[in-house]
Amino acid sequence: MALEGEGYPKCSSNDTEEEENFEISAYKKDACRVITFRLVYKEEDLKSNDVIALTFTPEMAHQVFGESESIFGYRNLSIYLNYLHNSCRCFLDINSRGKLESNTMKPDDIEQILDQWLPKNYTTKEDEFIKWIKEEEHDKIYGEILNTIEKDLKTKYHITKNDIKDKEFTEFHARFETFIIWFIDAANFIDLEDHRWNIFYVYEERDNNKTPVGFCTVYMFYAYPSNIRARVSQFFILPSHQRQGIGTMLYETVSKHLRNMEEVIDITVEEPTPALQRIRDLEDCGILHKTLLENQINFSTASWKKIFDLGRQKKIGKRQMRRVYDILSLFYAHDKGPKASEQVLTGIFNRIIEETERESRPSKRFRNVKGIPQPSGIDKSQQIEQELRNYCEDIDPSVKYLQQKLDNWLKMQ
Structure with missing residues (x-):
């Protein structure tokens, strides 16, 4: 005879807890x-x-x-x-x-x-x-239209520069920028009372509707004695309109507008996303290449300093200019064979060595001060190789993009 309950599983406290957790989940x-x-x-x-x-x-x-x-x-x-x-x-x-x-x-x-x-x-x-x-007003546009691009018979894009003193516009922008919290990590809303902000918008025009689909904010820093350093801060295209070339249209228009401002001495970007960095690389490489052609300068034979001076004239920032130089070097070396590419990589490697040594070397005034770490003489080759690998992986998409889209550059030389 079986005892009462024998052969039947008892409901343990663990089972009850699992059921509660499942219910809560x-x-x-x-x-x-x-x-x-x-x-x-x-x-x-x-x-x-x-x-x-x-x-x-x-x-x-x-x-x-x-x-x-x-x-x-x-x-x-x-x-x-x-x-x-x-x-x-x-x-x-x-x-x-x-x-x-x-x-x-x-x-x-x-x-x-x-x-x-x-x-x-x-x-x-x-x-x-x-x-x-x-x-709803379906065709409202704020600001001055800087550029209009016709994509096809049905679609146009208008890029505008806006007056931050226009209250109606700032109220609109405060509504639109709420999107970025969900798509840009550590995003912040800008201070619309600070008139050093420049705000550019891109509108899609289709079927008599004009829809804002992205924007770019640029902060104008003072640079002695009466100049400006322009820094791109926020750059956003609605996910529904990405991968259509709209970001490229917007960045190229903003970049051209800033370069045409005499008081702007350079253009930088605050923490660019990989997508924006590729757009920026392509824009700056194209500008520099065109400048070389106009001045009948051969990139392969020109000095590093001469190339950098041309980049500075086109308001490319120092760090970005170094990147542009490396991308173009690898791009031009591609058709010359593996040895040419290897020489470029060796040059980048040597520069990273110099930068690493310079950063780790104490300044003269602190070199003999007690408590300040002194160079240890430890072999840093592995660290440098890793930095080189990371850097090459970072610029590789831009190099490949140039190879895919702009091979005709070499034919123009």
Whole structure:
């Protein structure tokens, strides 16, 4: 005879804990998976997911929801951040099929968390947003148009320079720049009271609609005695419009505008992304190559100093100029065979050695001071080789891009 309960598994405390953990995990959502941005042109766009190009999801959410990038307390959660395509007025639409009811754990207050990161005066009421759609100006453009590029018969792009003293524009920009928190790590909103900021926008014109799809901010630093050092700070294209050459159009126009300003002595970029760095490399390499042709200077035989002087005249910063020089050296060496490329790499290697030794060498005034570390004589070849490898990997995409797109440069010489 079997004892009562014999042969049947008992419900242990571990089983109960596992069930509770499983239940709790059902209420924990990845913010980047449940949030969707939508550009809205007409009322029908609110209910349609057919126009995939006008919807996109965030790349990051840690600045909003913490390092875990998670939202707690809801089942089947979906959050739509609907932005009117021209004015960027926003409708926050939160939906779920269940909310955690517990005496010990509370669901996240999603609206409160999002409040500081959304455009001012956003709405949570669909009927109010529909009213805004009907009031929307579909062809509004701020600023002075610097450049217009026709992509095809239906699409144009307008690049503008904006007056930061224009209150209506700064209110618009404050709405549009809320996108960057979700796509640029450690992004900050700029101080729109500081008139040293220059802001450039790119608008897409299609079917009588003009839509801002990206912007670039440039800070104008004072340089003695009456000059300016221009530093590109933020550079952003909406994910729905990336990989279409729009970023290149924007950067080339901004770069040309800054180079044409007599008081600007150089142009730098603050922590460029790999994509922006490639755009920048291509732009600067193209400018330098054109300058060499105009001055009938052969890159391969010209001195390093002469090339750098030409780069400085074109307002390429010192660090970027070194990079441009290396990229062009590898680019031109490519058709001459492996030995030519090896010579270029040897030159880069020797320069890195010199830079490493210079950085590790104490200045003369501190060389004999007690407590200041002195050169140890330790072989740093492995460190230098690693730095060379990292640097070459960094510039390699730009070299290959030149080889793919600009091989005709050599034919022009």
